[in-house]
Amino acid sequence: MKITAVEAIPFAIPYTKPLRFASGEVHTADHVLVRVHTDEGLVGIAEAPPRPFTYGETQESIVAVIHRIFAPEIVGMSALEREGIHARLNRTIGNPAAKSAIDMALWDVIGKSVNLPVTELLGGYADRMAVSHMVGFAPPEEMVAAAERVRGQYGITTFKVKVGRKPFMLDVEACRALRRGLGDDVELYIDGNRGWTASESARALRAMEDLDLTLAEELCPADDVLGRRWLAEQSRIPVVADESATRPGEVTRELLDGASNAISIKTARTGFTTSQRILFQSEGLGVEVVMGNQVDGQIGTMCTVAFGAAYQRTAQRAGELSNFLDMSDDLLTEPLRIIDGTLFARRGAGLGIEIDPDKLAHYRQDR
Ligand code: MUC
Numbered sequence: 001m002k003i004t005a006v007e008a009i010p011f012a013i014p015y016t017k018p019l020r021f022a023s024g025e026v027h028t029a030d031h032v033l034v035r036v037h038t039d040e041g042l043v044g045i046a047e048a049p050p051r052p053f054t055y056g057e058t059q060e061s062i063v064a065v066i067h068r069i070f071a072p073e074i075v076g077m078s079a080l081e082r083e084g085i086h087a088r089l090n091r092t093i094g095n096p097a098a099k100s101a102i103d104m105a106l107w108d109v110i111g112k113s114v115n116l117p118v119t120e121l122l123g124g125y126a127d128r129m130a131v132s133h134m135v136g137f138a139p140p141e142e143m144v145a146a147a148e149r150v151r152g153q154y155g156i157t158t159f160k161v162k163v164g165r166k167p168f169m170l171d172v173e174a175c176r177a178l179r180r181g182l183g184d185d186v187e188l189y190i191d192g193n194r195g196w197t198a199s200e201s202a203r204a205l206r207a208m209e210d211l212d213l214t215l216a217e218e219l220c221p222a223d224d225v226l227g228r229r230w231l232a233e234q235s236r237i238p239v240v241a242d243e244s245a246t247r248p249g250e251v252t253r254e255l256l257d258g259a260s261n262a263i264s265i266k267t268a269r270t271g272f273t274t275s276q277r278i279l280f281q282s283e284g285l286g287v288e289v290v291m292g293n294q295v296d297g298q299i300g301t302m303c304t305v306a307f308g309a310a311y312q313r314t315a316q317r318a319g320e321l322s323n324f325l326d327m328s329d330d331l332l333t334e335p336l337r338i339i340d341g342t343l344f345a346r347r348g349a350g351l352g353i354e355i356d357p358d359k360l361a362h363y364r365q366d367r
């Protein structure tokens, strides 16, 4: 099954409700649809969401690196040669979203070729995940109203609250309002996107000790090596590495430095192949993992749930699978549905999703 072409199609779909967090804002899903074609006529799909504030990639850079470097390197190879393909892609440093979309499109094509769902090929542990919803920056009453709406409409009861504003008491008050408004039955955890210093983070965690938060993600800068260790030592809840642990080597460094003791896995930046490595590494070292979200659209969200449902360690806690709810539209023929706080992986071959040609024609940016 030879790869005959790799397409990278830029598209743009506006958000109805932009997401605001300490390292940036997302108003439009300026993503790239990646399609890998094979000589058997099968086409694998995935999407690459550029996040310049974290990885330096832009929509233009993703299209360019795929068309100019990655496609010429892998056309002619077998779609099953994933290790060889990664060796070629990794001759170019960086570009994690572009590489990951190619990887996941290859898994989609492999699933289609054997008529099996990717989630079963990966691990087949479960067929669904509980959903965690991200609550972005806004005045506290709006954050509570947004969470209540999502709980009422979709049955979601786990919320990741964006923090990292200054003064940190703004976020302490927002978290307090969320706990008061939503009650004790919801799970709340926080993500600072590196917005605070280590000492602000320590003070904020102390000020929120009575709120029963379950996780604290990426509160201070990744390069504050000793500050992070100092913070993790005194934190009473697991400290999750997200932007600071985007590759297996960084995961090892974060954990052995004592800077974090849980890992966020995002298929948008490590695809399925490297996400497996990070998952097994975390499992071997005995740390918790969370399925994160890179503000993915519906294609990326289906990739996250296909991976997260496949393994016990990823399926056992709610995955971040709901950012697409704030988009005005998407590209799929059959939209994703979150019901009773749960999202199912699809039972069809590969990822089980199809692109609607009319929607793609409408939203693509290259014609
Ligand atoms: C997160 O977990 O940080 C915001 C930007 C991004 O790349 O991911 C999100 C959520």
Ligand code: MG
Pocket: 191, 193, 217, 218, 242, 243, 264, 292
């Ligand atoms: Mg994060």
